[in-house]
Amino acid sequence: MSNAIKDLLFKMADDALIIGHRNSEWTGIGPMLEEDLAFSSMAQDKIGHAQALYTILHESFGEPSPDQLGFLRTEAAFRCCRFVEQPIGEYDFSIVRQFLFDHAEYIRYDLLAQSTCKPLALLAKKVKGEIKYHVLHGDTFFKQLAQGTEESKARMQSALREAWHQALGIFEKSEFEEELIAQGVFAGEDELKKRWLAKVTAVVEAAGLQIPETIESKIDFGGRRGYHSEYLKQLLDEMTEVVRLDINAEW
Amino acid sequence: MPEVLGPEQQQIYTWLQQVKDPEIPVLSVVDMGIITAVEIQPESSLVLVTMTPTFVGCPAIDLMKKNIVETLASVGIQAEVKVDYETKWTSDRMTAEAKDKLEKFGLAPPPLTRDEDLTEEQLNNVRCPFCHSTDTTLRSAFGSTLCRAIRFCFTCQQGFEQFKPV
Numbered sequence A: 001m002s003n004a005i006k007d008l009l010f011k012m013a014d015d016a017l018i019i020g021h022r023n024s025e026w027t028g029i030g031p032m033l034e035e036d037l038a039f040s041s042m043a044q045d046k047i048g049h050a051q052a053l054y055t056i057l058h059e060s061f062g063e064p065s066p067d068q069l070g071f072l073r074t075e076a077a078f079r080c081c082r083f084v085e086q087p088i089g090e091y092d093f094s095i096v097r098q099f100l101f102d103h104a105e106y107i108r109y110d111l112l113a114q115s116t117c118k119p120l121a122l123l124a125k126k127v128k129g130e131i132k133y134h135v136l137h138g139d140t141f142f143k144q145l146a147q148g149t150e151e152s153k154a155r156m157q158s159a160l161r162e163a164w165h166q167a168l169g170i171f172e173k174s175e176f177e178e179e180l181i182a183q184g185v186f187a188g189e190d191e192l193k194k195r196w197l198a199k200v201t202a203v204v205e206a207a208g209l210q211i212p213e214t215i216e217s218k219i220d221f222g223g224r225r226g227y228h229s230e231y232l233k234q235l236l237d238e239m240t241e242v243v244r245l246d247i248n249a250e251w
Numbered sequence B: 001m002p003e004v005l006g007p008e009q010q011q012i013y014t015w016l017q018q019v020k021d022p023e024i025p026v027l028s029v030v031d032m033g034i035i036t037a038v039e040i041q042p043e044s045s046l047v048l049v050t051m052t053p054t055f056v057g058c059p060a061i062d063l064m065k066k067n068i069v070e071t072l073a074s075v076g077i078q079a080e081v082k083v084d085y086e087t088k089w090t091s092d093r094m095t096a097e098a099k100d101k102l103e104k105f106g107l108a109p110p111p112l113t114r115d116e117d118l119t120e121e122q123l124n125n126v127r128c129p130f131c132h133s134t135d136t137t138l139r140s141a142f143g144s145t146l147c148r149a150i151r152f153c154f155t156c157q158q159g160f161e162q163f164k165p166v
Helices: A002-024 A033-061 A066-071 A091-112 A118-146 A150-171 A177-182 A189-206 A230-239 B007-016 B061-074 B096-105 B120-124
Strands: B024-028 B035-040 B047-051 B079-083 B136-140 B148-153 B158-163
Touching: A002 A033, A002 A066, A002 A091, A002 A118, A002 A177, A002 A230, A033 A066, A033 A091, A033 A118, A033 B136, A091 A118, A091 A150, A091 A189, A118 A150, A118 A189, A150 A189, B007 B035, B007 B047, B007 B061, B024 B096, B047 B061, B061 B079, B120 B136
Parallel strands: B047 B079
Antiparallel strands: B035 B047, B136 B148, B148 B158
16 A cells, blocks of 8 residues: 555655746746746645655655655656646746646545545645645736736636647556556546636636647656656756755765 | 644744745634644643644745744754644634734635635625725735735725635
């Protein structure tokens, strides 16, 4: 059982750490001050969530310290989905990703609030209250830009098309899926995907855009099994550059 | 705070009033409602303080832990601080007095959430800490620290910060 829970914790923690790092890349270059602050704050939240999840792995499952887990594992040991690895791109892509990813994140934590894994359930109840602000942010800007000018509308539809099959990669199942469901740890990726699809479809359609057609063979799977896009290695090299200069340094 | 406190626990809560939230220096860790338990070990006289973070990624947690240990050490008490989510922090845990202090500090206090999702009422009915008008709007859910949002008051035409309801 513990391998199944560990796998779930690693994929959630790694998603949070990597999207957190990507969000932080907007610090200083946001299109306006409020957005600079918003992406920076969401980065800080996400990295905090990653740290809390790594702490559960450390304290309840005997894994190394949160810093070691975040900074010193190789690319293949990461279980994040490929969606979070993608570069921030233009602002339209970042908003669409934030909107799609955070709806999934919110529903995942909502389902986990009932988990039989107690430390995870307690954390999930807490994190939900923070992610509701990320969802509010994503919905607000998604709608505003989708209903703005002809250009902003076209850009949002195009970013949605670009992000769609990557976003569906969030729901890649692991070999432990059935076990997690049977033990009441997590309701499962299919249930999450179903609820997510209903939620994002409602917002996208209300904003006057179209949900792209899903082509199963195009879904960007692999991340949950350690097969990542070219971007993860680049991100990890940059993120861990200082720590690798002297891994025993005291900060 | 637990319902019934022994005199020794009460004394510790009084001492903890000196430990301020570094991001909101008018409020103590007790006012904020982040102290969830104070246990005195009968054998060793060690005091175990349990706290629950306002935000999971709050960078002030380590500093507050350190300040709690140092403040109690200054009155001759050896303490350990444990951080957990056993009791979930919500902004409803702030005392009424704390909310009053927040408003005087220029930070609009959070409305009660009763552990519900965000409602229109929570988002719209926020009083400007400067002119007390409720004709205000949310400009950004994110501000200068994780716990703050940026709002604007149409009456006095000023921007202000709010402690977010969570």
